[in-house]
Amino acid sequence: xxxxPPAIVLVRPQLAENIGKAARAMLNFGLTDxxxxxxxxxxxxxxxxxxASGADEVIANARVYESVADAVADRAxxxxxxxxKRGVTKPVVTPERAAxxxxxxxxxxxxxxxxxxxxxxxxxxxxxxxxxxxxINPEFGSLNLAxxxxxxxxxxxxxxxxEQPPVTEMLPPAPQAELDGMIAQLDGMxxxxxxxxxxxxxxxVQRTLRTLLTKPAxxxxxxxxxxxxxxxxxxxxxxRG
Amino acid sequence: xxxxPPAIVLVRPQLAENIGKAARAMLNFGLTDxxxxxxxxxxxxxxxxxxASGADEVIANARVYESVADAVADRAxxxxxxxxKRGVTKPVVTPERAAxxxxxxxxxxxxxxxxxxxxxxxxxxxxxxxxxxxxINPEFGSLNLAxxxxxxxxxxxxxxxxEQPPVTEMLPPAPQAELDGMIAQLDGMxxxxxxxxxxxxxxxVQRTLRTLLTKPAxxxxxxxxxxxxxxxxxxxxxxRG
Numbered sequence: 513x514x515x516x517p518p519a520i521v522l523v524r525p526q527l528a529e530n531i532g533k534a535a536r537a538m539l540n541f542g543l544t545d546x547x548x549x550x551x552x553x554x555x556x557x558x559x560x561x562x563x564a565s566g567a568d569e570v571i572a573n574a575r576v577y578e579s580v581a582d583a584v585a586d587r588a589x590x591x592x593x594x595x596x597k598r599g600v601t602k603p604v605v606t607p608e609r610a611a612x613x614x615x616x617x618x619x620x621x622x623x624x625x626x627x628x629x630x631x632x633x634x635x636x637x638x639x640x641x642x643x644x645x646x647x648i649n650p651e652f653g654s655l656n657l658a659x660x661x662x663x664x665x666x667x668x669x670x671x672x673x674x675e676q677p678p679v680t681e682m683l684p685p686a687p688q689a690e691l692d693g694m695i696a697q698l699d700g701m702x703x704x705x706x707x708x709x710x711x712x713x714x715x716x717v718q719r720t721l722r723t724l725l726t727k728p729a730x731x732x733x734x735x736x737x738x739x740x741x742x743x744x745x746x747x748x749x750x751x752r753g
Numbered sequence: 754x755x756x757x758p759p760a761i762v763l764v765r766p767q768l769a770e771n772i773g774k775a776a777r778a779m780l781n782f783g784l785t786d787x788x789x790x791x792x793x794x795x796x797x798x799x800x801x802x803x804x805a806s807g808a809d810e811v812i813a814n815a816r817v818y819e820s821v822a823d824a825v826a827d828r829a830x831x832x833x834x835x836x837x838k839r840g841v842t843k844p845v846v847t848p849e850r851a852a853x854x855x856x857x858x859x860x861x862x863x864x865x866x867x868x869x870x871x872x873x874x875x876x877x878x879x880x881x882x883x884x885x886x887x888x889i890n891p892e893f894g895s896l897n898l899a900x901x902x903x904x905x906x907x908x909x910x911x912x913x914x915x916e917q918p919p920v921t922e923m924l925p926p927a928p929q930a931e932l933d934g935m936i937a938q939l940d941g942m943x944x945x946x947x948x949x950x951x952x953x954x955x956x957x958v959q960r961t962l963r964t965l966l967t968k969p970a971x972x973x974x975x976x977x978x979x980x981x982x983x984x985x986x987x988x989x990x991x992x993r994g
Contacts, residue, residue: 537900539893565895608911647910652780654806659778662900663907669888670849683842698982707985720978728969737961741939744948745986 516620518591518668519545520661521583523636524627526552532563533658534625535570540662541669546574547583547622580624580639588619592632592640593660595653604643607667613642615671623664628657683731690735695725697739701746759832759855759909760786760863761902762824764877767793767869773804774899775866776811781903782910787815788824788863821865821880826930829860830970833873833881834901836894842964845884848908854883856912860925864905869898879960880929882967924972931976936966938983 520538525531525548535546548555555576564571577583584590591610592602605613614621624640626632637643646655646663655663699718708714730738761779766772766789776787789796796817805812818824825831832851846854855862865881867873878884887896887904896904940959949955971979 536895540889540896540900542890567893567895646907648781649783649910652808654777654808655781659781659900659903663903666887666904666907669890702982702985705985707982721982724969724971724975724978727971727975728965730965730968734965734968737965741943741948741962744943744946 515615515618517543517545518614518664519547519584519587519620519622520665521547521549521580521622521624522551522657523549523580523583523624523632524552525657526628528553528555528557528559529563530628530657531555531557531574532560532565532567532571534661535560535564535567535574537658537662538665539567539570541665542672543665543668544570544573546570548574548576549580549583550578551576552627580636584622584624584639586620587622589613589617589621589642590640591621591623591642591644592637593623593625593644593646593664594632594637595645595648602637602641602643604645606647607644607664610642610644610664611667611671614668625657625660683733685729686732686735690732691726691730694735694739694742695722697742697746698725701742756856756859757861758784758786759905760788760825760828760861761906762788762790762821762863762865763792763898764790764821764824764865764873765793765868766898769794769796769798769800770804771869771898772796772798772815773801773806773808773812775902776801776805776808776815778899778903779906780808780811782906783913784906784909785811785814787811789815789817790821790824791819792817793868821877822929822933825863825865825880826933827861827928828863829926829928830854830858830862830883831881831929832862832864832883832885833878834864834866834885834887834905835873835878836886836889843878843882843884843968845886847888848885848905851883851885851905852908852912855909858925860928863929866898866901875960876956879963882970924974926970927973927976931973932967932971935976935980935983936963938980938987939966942983942987 520534520543522531522534531548531551538544538546560571561568623644624632624636626636644664646660648655702708708717761775761784763772763775772789772792779785779787801812802809864885865873865877867877885905887901889896939962943949949958
């Protein structure tokens with residue numbers, strides 16, 4: 513079942529520039545539902561656009577509300593983002609746990625973020641069912657608004673299509689026979705060079721080399737390259753000039 | 754067993770302000786090892802401090818290097834942070850997967866981040882064993898430097914409180930400097946043998962070989978063995994009888 517992406521609710525944000533940065537952070541991870549509760553400097557605000565760095569659709573569609581309650585009225589589960597608080601009587605979750613809850617909530621979620629300087633007030637937190645806290649260095653907690661938003665958006669996006677493991681263009685490891693050919697070529701060269709000395713240690717040394725050369729899981733192309741290297745070293749034919 | 758926190762390596766960063774922001778992002782999640790490769794505007798730089806918002810220890814202890822290779826010489830596993838690239842022949846992982854690898858790597862890791870505008874060059878990526886890509890909105894990918902750093906640092910910090918995975922008996926991969934020594938030895942031999950032909954393809958061929966030889970994650974003992982092999986092939990001295 514599809515669950516709606518969470519709404520990001522900025523409560524009494526101070527600088528429009530930070531609203532723009534939050535919009536940019538959201539869109540990087542596929543979030544577009546931005547809600548503003550009583551932005552200090554009014555809305556729309558020309559300072560938001562440049563800071564959004566192209567996340568214009570998020571800015572254009574942002575909705576303004578007079579209260580936190582209004583902003584989250586259509587949502588089933590509200591999270592309040594705070595640093596660790598004393599005396600809180602609500603469950604506290606990490607962004608990771610919050611993301612799991614959001615993905616399991618068909619009624620939709622909203623995540624509150626407080627003003628830059630002071631954070632959410634007790635009354636704002638009271639609206640929420642759950643507190644969302646980013647586990648942070650206890651000796652240096654200094655997340656700005658857009659950074660808090662991006663961590664939450666990032667965690668949410670992991671369970672989305674964005675989370676497809678990146679496509680790699682790695683070729684599969686070469687078949688054993690190709691490796692054996694390469695190892696035999698090296699063996700022959702080393703024999704010629706007097707590498708296996710004393711002779712009774714030869715089996716051990718050969719085993720060590722085999723372990724070394726099978727470890728990389730080289731693909732066929734890489735094995736061919738290595739054989740080219742060996743051939744070059746075996747019969748130097750300078751082609752300069 | 755404790756594994757060292759990753760080093761954050763900013764490659765040719767442009768604005769000192771962004772170095773400060775990256776330092777702040779790091780310290781939020783407990784990272785302090787900041788390395789700068791050829792910062793455009795020099796170092797130290799007074800613009801970094803205010804942007805660090807109190808992460809002064811990270812700024813004060815940042816070290817400057819002339820090359821990516823120097824910056825990661827003591828590290829066993831290097832990641833290159835990039836957007837999705839075509840034609841890349843290295844494994845690509847998410848921040849989450851990278852964090853798991855970092856926590857399992859006793860030899861220490863380094864994570865490369867490119868300049869703000871252009872990102873890492875092909876030659877920078879060639880130094881790394883693994884590519885780190887944040888899965889992002891395919892229609893709007895606009896992560897800034899500090900945001901990329903914070904997502905990686907955040908993922909790393911998650912496992913900090915958790916139990917470390919069981920220790921395996923494998924030796925750790927050799928530090929990057931040992932690999933570089935081995936690769937330089939092979940390069941010299943191949944040059945002598947006329948392998949790099951035509952000469953204008955030399956950088957590409959060297960990159961291919963570097964990818965081949967960093968793939969195995971050979972440990973120090975294995976690197977020594979390979980150097981012994983190369984030396985034997987370089988100066989054949991039959992010792993029979």
